[in-house]
Every structure is written in structure tokens, then in C-alpha cells.
Amino acid sequence: MTTRVLTNIGELTTNDPSLGDESDLGRLYDAAMVIDDTHVLWIGQNGDAPAADERLDVDGAAVVPGFVDSHTHLVFGGERSQEFEARMAGTAYDGGGIRDTVAATRGSSSNELRAATSRRARALQASGVTTMEIKSGYELTTGGELRLLEIANEFSDEVTFMGAHVVPDEFLHDRDGYVELVVGDMLAHCAPHARWADVFCDEGAFNVDEARTILLAASDAGLELRLHANQLGESGGVELGLELGVASVDHCTHVSDEDLEALASSSTVATLLPGAEFCTRSPYPSARRFLDADVTIALATDCNPGTSYVTSMPFVIALAVREMGLSVDEALWAATRGGAAALRRDDVGHLGIGARADVVIIDGPRAAHLAYRPGGVMVSQTIRASR
Ligand SMILES: [Zn+2]
Numbered sequence: 001m002t003t004r005v006l007t008n009i010g011e012l013t014t015n016d017p018s019l020g021d022e023s024d025l026g027r028l029y030d031a032a033m034v035i036d037d038t039h040v041l042w043i044g045q046n047g048d049a050p051a052a053d054e055r056l057d058v059d060g061a062a063v064v065p066g067f068v069d070s071h072t073h074l075v076f077g078g079e080r081s082q083e084f085e086a087r088m089a090g091t092a093y094d095g096g097g098i099r100d101t102v103a104a105t106r107g108s109s110s111n112e113l114r115a116a117t118s119r120r121a122r123a124l125q126a127s128g129v130t131t132m133e134i135k136s137g138y139e140l141t142t143g144g145e146l147r148l149l150e151i152a153n154e155f156s157d158e159v160t161f162m163g164a165h166v167v168p169d170e171f172l173h174d175r176d177g178y179v180e181l182v183v184g185d186m187l188a189h190c191a192p193h194a195r196w197a198d199v200f201c202d203e204g205a206f207n208v209d210e211a212r213t214i215l216l217a218a219s220d221a222g223l224e225l226r227l228h229a230n231q232l233g234e235s236g237g238v239e240l241g242l243e244l245g246v247a248s249v250d251h252c253t254h255v256s257d258e259d260l261e262a263l264a265s266s267s268t269v270a271t272l273l274p275g276a277e278f279c280t281r282s283p284y285p286s287a288r289r290f291l292d293a294d295v296t297i298a299l300a301t302d303c304n305p306g307t308s309y310v311t312s313m314p315f316v317i318a319l320a321v322r323e324m325g326l327s328v329d330e331a332l333w334a335a336t337r338g339g340a341a342a343l344r345r346d347d348v349g350h351l352g353i354g355a356r357a358d359v360v361i362i363d364g365p366r367a368a369h370l371a372y373r374p375g376g377v378m379v380s381q382t383i384r385a386s387r
Pocket of ligand 1: 071072073228302304
């Protein structure tokens, strides 16, 4: 095990309130930290830094925990730039384009999918993401979903079975038949290869009763639950998520005050995905409203080929600050510790003693540069604990 000391950290965000200024961000200035190949060993003032096998002088840069991207659809074939152009020219998004990606994914070889996923995963990591969730959902057959999960497992431990993404073309006149397939043969084959199950519960996808049936079956099969909810309307998805105690309800573009009140008194995280609003030119939800109601929020990229082909967490942070009413510190917390909460992880998303050594060195003296310089390359180095 090699130890490494990072010195001359201008601003260190630990997200551990027992450290530094004792705020939620647990911030230190003129700081140093010691890590080994896997964990954080020591945090303190630069002048007190102990010796280590290796020394990395970051020359006054800000350091933050690695980003936790708790919502991606990284394994897919094809692309949908024409749909994007049409939407920018005024065509509304109704979820139908997912079927185009299903066709392209079914037509891709496993090696093609693996290579494309690898490129996207590398882009996310270059933007500072050190933990990423990856969903299936673009083949919608037993063998196909299994194939996507196997590829996802090559890139992440946080893998989600999402056979209930949309009803595929061949079942358009037999929705019940498709739900039966998902909870039967597909779930039986896929559950051993996933930690999570997710359903797209919205207008144009699965209704609340279908989603409940699928999630209950997934839970019985040993999977933990998360849910796409309330992206396109007040669909009842948030209520269903709370009824089932899911880890996270994702999108939450349209929520009522009652939804927020119920979320606040639960352990369910609301994951906001401003890349989707940006790429579909839709109104952003007010993240301020969630925080004022005491709801725990996460920010994620929702990287997918249709509605949010976003592979940069700093861009998501910039959107949340500019468009959703968050302070930089609130957005940074949501993209790190909030994402970890959405994945029920307490070993990532912070740099407390004993946390995973997932560290991002910012190209700037303050973490605020993440939002202050949108579109730039804001991460000069990502250190990811070996797993
Ligand atoms: Zn999604």
C-alpha cells in the first residue's frame, strides 16, 4: 500500500461536518490530506502534514470529493442528434425516442456497446465522477437486458435493472404481457446481475399501478428500488416511491407541496437532473423549493442519448446554480454527498477519515470555479481509489 500526501490545498471540501469549519461542507483552507490506495488516512493543516511515500503539491488548487453520479443510462447503441435538432426546432418530447435507441442497441454487437460505454465512462471520470450508477433498459428482452447488465457491471458496482423503461414495439398492444415478462422471466435472469431496479413511471411510459407491480416483484427478487418519477407531469410517481420506500425518486420536475412535505419526512432522496431540462428545453424545477422544504437532494447527469447526453458533472452543477436556485456549495454537496445518499452509500461523496480515496483536484483555487466557469475543463486531476 502506497501512501500519498496532497499538500498546498487552497480550499479542501470534505463534506464531513466534524472537520474544518464544521459546516456541512467541512471545509479547510491551506490544507493537506494523506490517502493510500483506497482510503483517506489524514486531513489537516498544510503545516502539520505528515510524511508519506509520495508527495503531490497541488499549488493552491481546490480539492473536493469525487462526484457521485447516481443516475446514468450509459450502455446504449446509436445516437439521436436528429431528434435533438427537431426538438430544438419545436417538436415536443414524449418519450418515444427511447424506441429508436432500443432498435440501435439491439443491432449493436457487445463489443460495440462495450467500447461506446467505455468512452462515456472515461468522459464522466475526466469530469470528476468517481462513482457512477448505470441502468439497463435499451433492449427490453430477457437476453438483451441481461447483456446490458453484464456490460454495465464491467464499469460499476451500482448497476440497475430497468426492463421497464418503455413498452417495446412488439408489446404495444399487450402492455400487460410486457409487464408479465418483466416481472417473470426477465427479472429472474437479470436480478442476480443488478443491485437496483428502476421503472420509468410517467405519461407515455408505465403508470403507477404497473410500476408498483414491477417494483414489488423486484424487491421480492432481492433488488433495492429507485424510480423515475414526475418528469413529464404530476404522475403520482413520487407518492409511489414513498409508499415503497425507494432510495431515490429521480427527475421530480413536477412536484406538489404535499410531495415535498412527504419527501422531507422520509429517507428518500430527490435526484434532480437539470441536463434533461436543458436538453429538452423544459422548465427547470426549483431546487431551492426542495431545500426550503428540507428534502435531501442529489444532482446527476442522467447521461442518455435522447434527453440528456451530458458527460460532465461540473456542467450539471453550473446548471443547478444558474437555473435552479442553488448556491455553489449546495450544488457541490448534492453532486457528491447527495448522490451517495441516493445510492445509500456512506463510503463515498465525502473525504472524512476512512472514506474512499476518491479525490478531485479543481483547476482553480475555489470549488466555486465549477459553476463560475461553465463549459471549461474544471478538473485537473481525478484520483479514484482502486477497487
Ligand atoms: Zn433516466
